[in-house]
Amino acid sequence: MPQTRNVLFIIIDQLRADCVSGALADHVDLPNLRAFMDDAVTFSRHFSVTNPCGPSRASILTGQYAMNHRSVRNGTPLRHDTPTLASEMRKAGYLPMLFGYTDTSADPRVHHPNDPSVQTYEYPMAGFHEVTEMRLEMSYPWQSHLMNKGYEFEEYWDVYKPVSPTGNAPRLNDPALYSAEDSDTAFLTNSFLGTMPAYHKQSWFAHLTYIRPHPPLVAPSPYNDMYDPASLPLPQRLETPGQEEAQHPFFGPMLQSASAASFVEGFPDLEPTDENIQTLRAVYLGLATEVDHHIGRVVSYLKDSGQYDNTLIVITADHGEMLGDRHAWGKMTVFDAAYHTSLMIRMPGNETRAGSEVALPTESIDITPTILDWVDQKAPNSMDGRSLIPLLRGTPPEDWRAYSFSELDFSDPEGPTIWERTLGTGPSDSSLCILRDARFTLVEFAADLPPMLFDHDNRGELENVADNPELGEDLNRLTREMLRHRMRNMDHTLSLDTITNEGPRRQDRFG
Template identity: 40%
Template sequence: MPEPKQAPMNVLFITADQWRGECLSARGHPTVRTPNLDALAKDGVLFRNHFANTAPCGPSRASLHTGMYLQNHRSATNGTPLDARHTNWAKEAARIGYDPVLFGYTDTSQDPRAEDPESPWLLTYEGPLPGIRPICMMGTWPTPWTDDLKKRGYEVPADIRYAYGHRAPGPEYEDGAAVPRPLVYPNEVDDTAFLTNRLMEYIGDATKPFVAHLSLLRPHPPFVAPEPYNAMYDPENVPGFARRATVEEEAAQHPWLEHQLGRKLFRAPADEKKLRRLKAVYYGLMSEVDAALGRVFAFLKETGRWDNTLIVFTSDHGEQMGDRWLLGKCGWFDASYHIPLIVRDPKPAADGTRGTVVDRFTENVDIMPTMLDFIGAETPVQCDGKSLMPFLRDGKAPANWRREAHWEYDFRDPADDSAEKRLGLTLHQCTMNILRGDRYKYVHFTHLPPLFFDLEKDPHEFENLAAKPEYLPLVLEHAQKLLSWRMNHDEQTLTHIALTDDGPVERKAARY
């Protein structure tokens, strides 16, 4: 008998901005509750050791969308153009007939060589990913959402950028209020609800297989949540902070950390009550995202799309949230790069792996190959990552799978040379590379001293062992591993092709 006809396959690719990897109740987090993502993990695969490849948003999303390490795509900062010659998952999906669509943002800095000189996308780093069709695009300027609020009779700030953090009147928690001040708008109409509603409208009207990217801002700052999520977690009961007793002791670990802690933008507030309020609201925003995604998952089931839709949930990077006296995302810290990843493959071939947890190291560069593998598109040579489909179908890692996670942080700022002056660097020396294994982490700077940590003995990375004689063999081993990794992942788009008397000869091969 002929095989039953396969239903058209859809892809729902979800990112929630700035979400720390341990913050899922499925991971046993002591405070935050995420029942809908827990259910997704139970019906899919949870990747416990998943890492972003860089930070902040723009560079990290460049890696996420192109499958390339920063060393190759070179969109190093928010605003560094992404070279137009690189392809991405949206372009590749479009090649085989899909219409990739966007709800939210991709933070793609456009290549000025490929744009009209008068293009508005040259005035912002928040451009759309080439090849994607924005249906509801909103980032710093949430115009579709604020327009909707106005239609509903709500007032919005004159500068609509502040709508995300527009709080109800009254004192703040650290000034005596019983709970953190809520967003002035009800959770039924806030930015998270607005975007997920628009996504469901699109899916409900779709007559062809879809590939949709839902890019939610939350739990990214401003740390202001609508009721009841503002009061869901008691600031006094959130976990404490992994840091030295004082900022000065923390800063003494390394010149770069001293510089970073000297920047007001990245310094955590000295008022611990305020910091606890920020963390409690951060968790509340996660629970709100979880509830919104629960509505999306229920909608997929109600409309008969649950069993033909690949769902990928991850983030672009994490959040320090007071650890090491820092806010935001930066440096070599796990808190900034360890992020969640849950993938639900709807096909029967994945039934044997549902509810499993993968401990092998996975990275954001693996997302593009995975989605393309699922829809039957070829993975471009440019991709540094590999498809995760073997984990979803076979439940085990392919041969030669990576044994460490890798990331790169570029702290250059073309508009500000303070780091260069303070650290004695040039613009192009403001970089660090990280190799993070099960036990050891090695941090290499272009022109500053290295760092080496024993994570088994020192999980918070307080003691730098790089200069201790007994650790020098391990430091050398990891420096060589890092060098080999970079060499192995040098850009190679055309290196598998040779021009011969018989014309171009091509032979593709795995990177590792």
């Protein structure tokens, strides 16, 4: 192994997996990610274990299912004593540098109510050294950068409104008020590239998190109209929203919870016509290409500085995005588009596996144990994920999982959500679990709601076949598997510790 062992962990916010490989891949230019795939191992069945942003990142960075860390919503605190990637990397001697955000809600039991850390859900996770603050709802350094460059805006959210170059009424795909060289993506990348040169003689760990292509959907020129909306495939969907709603009671409030108008600033009455939907999809792809460009700059820096072969590089997304599929927007749903994410890992010394693909199911909770494994830091028993290093080397364990598992909480203790009001559920039963095996997807609810079953050998997510009597045995099998999964993965923080007359002892969870 190299004398210095660096880790670069990149998260792209809300990037659909099929932009890299799938339905949209032929319609978006991502040359740097594709070139990186040629050097890395790609995990093609990788899923976020929960949504939305805050819970997803909590799971990624703690290695825990949401049922264990219980930071299940944006704004739900994460327990202050939860082991995290940052806390464990510090034990390995690394300073966990953060360029961007973790969307962590701090534990109010250890902070005064006036402490800024408990006045926003976007606070950095404890243990990280925040080098550059870049949060969607704040981003004060970037705001200051724009002001210093002479950009004028009344309110911060005005920054995200498209601006007509001719002074006419803005169109959906008009450019942002800032240039590409001053975008949030460029600003964050410049901060990373400006900070890292002095660290080249020591082992370092950097977590670089890009907001884009997360909405609001506005892009600087030339990314705003880089793609022709008419050339893009239409979303995958049934003919009408009503047909979607008829599939299950969950889908009515799902379709009402987010709309195309909520994905862009300045168009409150936007109608979900095919023209508007395709235009928003084109802007989204433009933002993805912008992120790709700047990741290319980061990779070039590592190569030019001689650190590429000393650095474990992990590139993924926190979750996906519906983008009009099933007439839905966002990620508060059950469909794969909202959970399926790309994962690419380049591990030094693993060149013989460069360009290969792993088709076994992997989960977002596997990333932190993988990074810890590579720096020879043992993952604590609280972490539900498993190291991917055996899979990277092409030698997966015989007992590797045969399915992936995700959760979603759709409640809000501050006031009933549209799901709670429509379905008659409360904070304790407004949740669901998703189990995906090679053929089926099972969705089960905490409330007294019927399950969903999707058969991917037939119409897949386009048809809920839970009532098909011919599939009753499969439904029962998957339900039992989901129960067993939850039982096997109950919190192991101290469950393998024993207090004896000789003092405390601990057994390793995964051997």
